[in-house]
Amino acid sequence: MATRAPDRLAAVPPGKPVRPHHRVRRHLVHQLDVKGSPYAYVAPFFLLFSAFGLFPLAYTAWVSLHEWVLLSEEQTFVGLDNFRTLLADDYFWNATFNTLSIGVLSTVPQLLLAIWLAHLLNRPLRAQTFFRVTLLLPNVTSVVAVVVIFSQLFGRDFGMINWVLSWFGVDAVPWNEGVASSHVAISIMIMWRWTGYNALIFLAAMQAVPRELYEAATIDGAGEFTQLRRITIPMIKPTIVFVVITSTIGAMQVLAEPLLFGVYTLTGGVDRQYQTLALFIYENFIKLDLGYASAISWMMFVFIVVIAGINYLITRRSRGGLL
């Protein structure tokens, strides 16, 4: 039987005569491919995420309802007792305040700066690559390295920052002693590490904005700032929403900075002046009080959902959407 041209295009195995039921089978295989492939492609993500993301998450809720000590055989169900204790725990509210304070201090200036830097880079420049590489350099530095370096820079007696401040007549600041000063120091560490990263994400989005829009705006006499505000920012809004949310979530989980800034003390300074929620969880984890640590985790999750939700609505409000 002669094979017709369209069949050859559909990659028929050579030597096999094409009969109607083969065509039906090929049709079925094709249907299966079209209908089934999408699920197969997203399945690895969801399977692995369920095993190592969702399961632990759900199990945290279960653990939080128990008096649970690691590796001990006995776990007593205590209902919501852990949460009751938590809401009356001053250390918990202190950690919540510190987390929010550091979060605002580090995130807001950081994102504004990142958009501005991306905008500056979004044009033909000499040494374009050099500037982009240096922008991302701080993010290449690990958080441990950042804190080790900045702890030295923020040192009271021999730190470079106090040395520079002394030129302006400022007395040596004991950065890790006060609430405000330690929050500022930690926020500077976070900003230093993440501004360039976010600028690169913004830059990638800005490059996708059609050039014609700027040409038209230029003809209409719109200045640079107007173009940034009226064209660039609305056009990259999905990316802005995305970065705002991920930054918020990141800021809520700050742990390594306070842990290492306090030279590895779990309390975040002698008076807990910079103990964050994540560090508070870790303190209780190390005490092997897993039930209580899990309860804090759940409260933190609620905070994150609420704050990220608020930020999502605020950012999205004016124009454009995420999905």
Add this chain to the structure above:
Amino acid sequence: MTGTTAGRAKARPARRGTPGAPRRLIYLTLTAVAFFSAIPLYYSVVVASRDNAALAEVPPPLVPGGNFFANVARVFDTVPFGLALANSVLVSGSIALSVMFFSTLAGFAFAKLRFRGRNALLLLTVATMMVPTQLGIIPLYMLMVKLEWTGTMYALIVPAMVSAFGVFFMTQYLSRALPTELLEAGRVDGCSTWGLFWHVVVPVARPAAAVLGMLTFMSAWNDYFWPLVVLTPENPTVQVALSTLAAGYVNDYVLGLTGTALGTLPLVIVFGLLGKQIIGGIMQGAVKG
């Protein structure tokens, strides 16, 4: 694939200069940013090549001294740094490759394939980005105890093989950069979905996947909390070894910063090699057409 580049060039036209703002001011600003980005790293190299006595001087030392290799030897005597480097390379490399592959695959499905429940699943993916890792860390640790993976690199690699961020990132990119006509043309030519993935999607996805791979490698290399929880100081990653140094030798800044310089250097090299390609990839989409 000429069709691919032509399609992308159409989607992302060339950007040739936004008017306004004096050039000199822009260069000045960017140079200042570059300076502040580099100075802490530079200073850590300065300290790493000095001894502790030099740090107490006023003004502090501003140029490197000659003590670097002696300090490096001290780091290797104090913690198993060679092992830590090998572990970090293994862990970060495996995670980056895995995330690039699975994210491109899922991103392709979400961006360009039609299937029931797609929007709900995509929303679920975005929602999972909200799950703070600390939240699940306690049961995850219990799970690792059960699997007897504590203290091993499996405990770091396997849970990190996929990332919601990666899936979302590739979905965003592919829905923008991958022309649907190109996929339809592939279909007409008799490509299976898998064939489309390899021959059409992967070439288009490459620049974004490279960025994702680099970002993933860096964050895996720099991951600190989970390795700290699940590993032992005897079989550490670079970050765990660094924190052992920083915590155990509080007043020995030279030792801490030498470790820091050593732990950061490999990444700066990788970044120097891959970063160019990645930035080139981003620019390629912008320059053509």
